[in-house]
Amino acid sequence: MSPPGSSVRLFPARVVRPEWARKTVTALSDSVDESGIDLYRVAVDPDAYADTPVSLYVYRQTVGGASYSGVVCEVSVQAVADGRVRGHEAVHPQRVEALVWHHATMDGPPALVELLHRAGPEYTRTLDEVQRSEPLLDFIGPHGIQQTVWRLPEGDATSALAEELGATDFYIADGHHRATAALEEWETAGKPADAGLLCVVHPMDGLRLDSFHRRVPGPVDPDALIRLVSEGFDVRETGRPTVPVSGAIGMYVGHRWFELTDDEERPAGVAGLDVAVLQARVLDRLDPAPGGRTREVETIPATASVDQLALRCDVDSGALFTLAPPSTDALVAVADAGEVMPPKTTYFDPKPATGIFLRR
Structure with missing residues (x-):
């Protein structure tokens, strides 16, 4: 016993x-x-x-x-x-x-x-x-x-x-x-x-630790979005989707793929997670939807087909952000600090x- x-x-x-x-x-x-x-x-x-x-x-x-x-x-x-x-x-x-x-x-x-x-x-x-x-x-x-x-x-x-x-x-x-x-x-x-x-x-x-991607239903102005993300990230056009890794966020808008990175030192805990950085630097700063409506951001399991998600963006002129899951070390740091991750961060x-x- x-x-x-x-x-x-x-x-x-x-x-x-x-x-x-x-x-x-x-x-x-x-x-x-x-x-x-x-x-x-x-x-x-x-x-x-x-x-x-x-x-x-x-x-x-x-x-x-x-x-x-x-x-x-x-x-x-x-x-x-x-x-x-x-x-x-x-x-x-x-x-x-x-x-x-x-x-x-x-x-x-x-x-x-x-x-x-x-x-x-x-x-x-x-x-x-x-x-x-x-x-x-x-x-x-x-x-x-x-x-x-x-x-x-x-x-x-x-x-x-x-x-x-x-x-x-x-x-x-x-x-x-x-x-x-x-x-x-x-x-x-x-x-x-x-x-x-x-x-x-x-x-x-x-x-197995998976993440959730973020999709912004359209219409989204591609040039305006690229200008916005360029304020907080280094933006590199890739021509195709890349496998998300921690510290690098994929973006699809206007029929083009990009990778978003930055050299800034991230804060510890939740505030330094890719999903939180994306939310603060981009998603919270999006222009309202046409007609003054609030922008709704979809959370989609990373197991979904990225190609299919990109096609959805082509249909409604939306934008897609692909995210890697945080590491287990990051998860432990968040839990040890008594913090909670944003909804739909890990799976x-x-x-x-x-x-x-x-x-x-």
């Missing part, structure tokens, strides 16, 4: 049976419906699960030839309250209230919170060794993502792993609203010492599936 008071604990679970996995496990769904109804669309059939002893688990998702592995454990809600679990996104109170209501009125599989940490030797050794052994579960799950699970039973090695994890700081990759809801529930319940949050802990580089993938684990 984990030491008393440890922020990371083994936990008793019911784990989905292999023959039920494909029809029971679903993709994580943080519903946009803030009423809280059907936040997680998973029907629980008791026959689909088997009791397992107190354990930790290694959980791997494989998609597109790449694998993403982490350790599933219980993290104390006290660690969230103490700031040992830190976030970098703002939360919406209505969504938090919806989750609190859902947890109080419905009995379903918990949605894992994804955490990042600086992996230590026990963590690295465990993942390397365990993934060469026979898994407890191995099946093709939602969206064709392979889901593989190994159980780490009680013992000296598992205790050493839990102790190492309990001594580190965590950074939320996905699940800011779930962590905040758990904190509210904990406070309402009188702050019980045994309250925990089921999490999957990845190394700092253990997930971690893949999300953990829902329905593999039930708490006992």
